[in-house]
Amino acid sequence: MFTAEHAIRRYRETRRKITPQRIAVFRALEGNTSHPSAEDLFESVARSVPGISRATVYNTLETLRELGEVREYHFQADFRQFDPNTAPHHHCLCTDCGRVHDVHGGDFGTVRLPAGRLPFRADSFSVTFYGHCDRCGGAKSSRRGRVAAHSHSSHM
Amino acid sequence: MFTAEHAIRRYRETRRKITPQRIAVFRALEGNTSHPSAEDLFESVARSVPGISRATVYNTLETLRELGEVREYHFQADFRQFDPNTAPHHHCLCTDCGRVHDVHGGDFGTVRLPAGRLPFRADSFSVTFYGHCDRCGGAKSSRRGRVAAHSHSSHM
DNA sequence: GACTAATTTATAATAGTTCTAGATTAATGG
DNA sequence: CCATTAATCTAGAACTATTATAAATTAGTC
Structure with missing residues (x-):
């Protein structure tokens, strides 16, 4: 089960830095069953971290996907959707x-x-x-x- | 089963015009099990109809989809794929x-x-x-x- | 063969995503 | 703590697939 704490642990294990931006993305994913797009997450995260860049959200999602912490789906043609539930x-x-x-x-x-x-x-x-x-x-x-x-x- | 002949019939039934460009797209789809993207089809069709526009290929695919003659899939994030096998x-x-x-x-x-x-x-x-x-x-x-x-x- | 609305083309516009270069900062070790 | 440094962040440009636009062409019909 995906939690911000767990993601932080995986980031430390793989010698990545823990930044406020990354933590905000982790939190936005925690318990999120809405299959959000990168833009959805950007908008949600930007509320708590004004000035965050889209690139940071995209990069974080890509890393989480590589780590197997989120799964990417293509339900629609126009955007990707992410699911922290990998079960x-x-x-x-x-x-x-x-x-x-x-x-x-x-x-x-x-x-x-x-x-x-x-x-x-x-x-x-x-x-x-x-x-x-x-x-x-x-x-x-x-x-x-x-x-x-x-x-x-x-x-x- | 999708055939160019069948697509032509459906086009006539729905009072659409039969053009060389459209026929070429129909033929490119006939028996095609490769789940081609619009770009794949454009490249294939452009060989027999030089000068054909991408928009024509896209429009034809959209019409075939509306008619239920092809099905659209989103296996990958970056492009749509079409399947003339609707079974x-x-x-x-x-x-x-x-x-x-x-x-x-x-x-x-x-x-x-x-x-x-x-x-x-x-x-x-x-x-x-x-x-x-x-x-x-x-x-x-x-x-x-x-x-x-x-x-x-x-x-x- | 002429008429007319549909179609095609070239091109611009759009949306989602990735890339880039320079500014900033987390982690480390004194 | 402070300095160091490599990793990260940001803004914005670039890129790709797709859609929209407007003018030129053409299929279908009489």
């Missing part, structure tokens, strides 16, 4: 508002490559569900919470 | 070379949202495997073609 979980992307919800716990079933003759070695995988969140009209549709998608019936 | 299938993204392989046929098991209380209505989903293709070292590792990933053991 396996799925995502729901609302195609109306762009918000991303985590899906954790529960039983996701098993996803596997077909047996035999695939010229690829997979290390990890990521599942993204596309649809509508409650705020955007998901609520007025039926089957809430009982959504099931099978490989033969959905875009994959 | 459900998974993807393997090689984290070394960036190539994307389709995974079709076979049994992928079932992926489903956990029962109960999820504020989301999913219409479709997409599974991406991250790893290494044969050309980039996948071959020298074991378990080729027998890769299995479970929700509790992989990044999702």
